[in-house]
Amino acid sequence: MAALLELANISKRFGGVVVADGISLMVERGAAVGIVGPNGAGKTTLFGVISGDVRPDGGSVVFDGARINRLDPGARCRLGIGRTYQVPKPFERMNVFENVLIAAQQGGRQRGASSHGRAIASLERCGLAERANRNAGSLGLLDRKRLELARALATGPRLLLLDEVAGGLTEPEVRDLVAVVRSIRDEGTAVIWIEHVVRALLDAVERLLCLSGGTFIADGEPRQVLESAAVREVYLGTDELAIEGIA
Ligand SMILES: Nc1ncnc2c1ncn2[C@@H]1O[C@H](COP(=O)(O)OP(=O)(O)O)[C@@H](O)[C@H]1O
Ligand SMILES: [Mg+2]
Known part of the structure; x- marks a missing residue:
């Protein structure tokens, strides 16, 4: 059976800023995937490409075996792509x-x-x-x-896109949120979660990707990704991601 979501060679630039430089991604049915990456890396833009809010310059978006590039956000929602917005609307x-x-x-x-x-x-x-x-x-x-x-x-949704829903919440609030996300996943809904609050991701996803420079620089088991040299390097000197103390 085809993957639930398949991005192939997605490119997108805003003026001179390249936010997606040939991004490819496969997400299986029912999978729980986290995405990290520095501010401005293009994470929210990538969600827009999947939900139909942003038109990529190139590449294809395939959902449940059908190419959906030309579908508007409403049609994609009816197909089963649900999303939250980083700034609630x-x-x-x-x-x-x-x-x-x-x-x-x-x-x-x-x-x-x-x-x-x-x-x-x-x-x-x-x-x-x-x-x-x-x-x-x-x-x-x-x-x-x-x-x-x-x-x-x-x-x-059959695919739920969560864009920084844990930021600014207290520890017990994050725990409640993780429990809700886990229960959604347990029902078979695939989840892609963009989040800086790493402890939430570690409790909710089995795969983690790091977006930087328009591509995924790491993809794999969450702790291994967080500890990888490539990921540590992009966060060096920032406090955006609380990697220390995780291992
Ligand atoms: N509609 C837009 N027009 C122009 N620039 C944009 C637009 N949306 C995002 N950008 C720029 O693209 C880059 C990536 O933004 P975004 O996808 O929000 O990153 P992230 O979610 O990883 O912080 C940023 O430099 C941002 O300013
Ligand atoms: Mg964002």
């Missing part, structure tokens, strides 16, 4: 439940629960049930991140 004037309901209605056709039921299940799963009637614009950072996750989940 809720409909500020709608309440939390309405935000998640819209996502449930936009997602792929799913058997079983109605979109209403799926919205409620996603809220409960992300710890937002008690805030269902709150205005989304009034939420603090943690709840905004939870709402991003609840919206992505409500679309019923």
